Amino acid sequence: MSKLLNCISAAELRQRLESREQKTVEDLPGVYRWWFPKAEAEKLLEKFTTPLQKEGRILQEWEHGGITYQALYFGMSSNLRRRIRWHIRGPFKSSTLRRTLRAVVAPDTDDKSAEIAVNRLIDTCLWEWEYTKDTKEAKDREEKELSQSLYAYPLNISENKTMTSEWITELRNLRKNRNCKTI
Secondary structure: OOOOOEEEEHHHHHHHHHHOOOOOOOOOOEEEEEEEEHHHHHHHHOOOOOOOOOOOOEOOEEEEOOEEEEEEEEEEEOOHHHHHHHHHHOOHHHOHHHHHHHHHHOOOOOHHHHHHHHHHHHOOOEEEEEEOOOHHHHHHHHHHHHHHOOEOOOOOOOOOOOOOHHHHHHHHHHHHHOOOOOO
């Protein structure tokens, strides 16, 4: 998939959401991608024992501001503004991405410590999004990206065909078995 139309650092977006500045993201359907700094992505992914890529899949990289980023998560929403709020500052139960990150970066900590660790990681990322004409188009684009893409999205669980079933099972088990009671 080509680059989406909009991109902002998660730290800047968090600041805008907390200060209630102008709407950066509209209440519209669309698709989005989370870009992690390559060094952070490698730290996350080294915690897995299952081989990373499915045959022929690669991690998508993007140079931005002198930093190399890797896309680790692709999603869709019927309301991108609400979804980014959940990802940026919502409780763990509101975001599958936040639950996954908690299981990997702060598995054996209390909720407050885990929230700090997850927020710190998210704030190093870029969030890229594009509006779609409706939720069906967003859903169709997500399905296509997670099944026919040349790229791997290792933090997606649901309907993710870019990763092996062994990888998805390990990811699910991490979320289930680590001390993540709110998950």
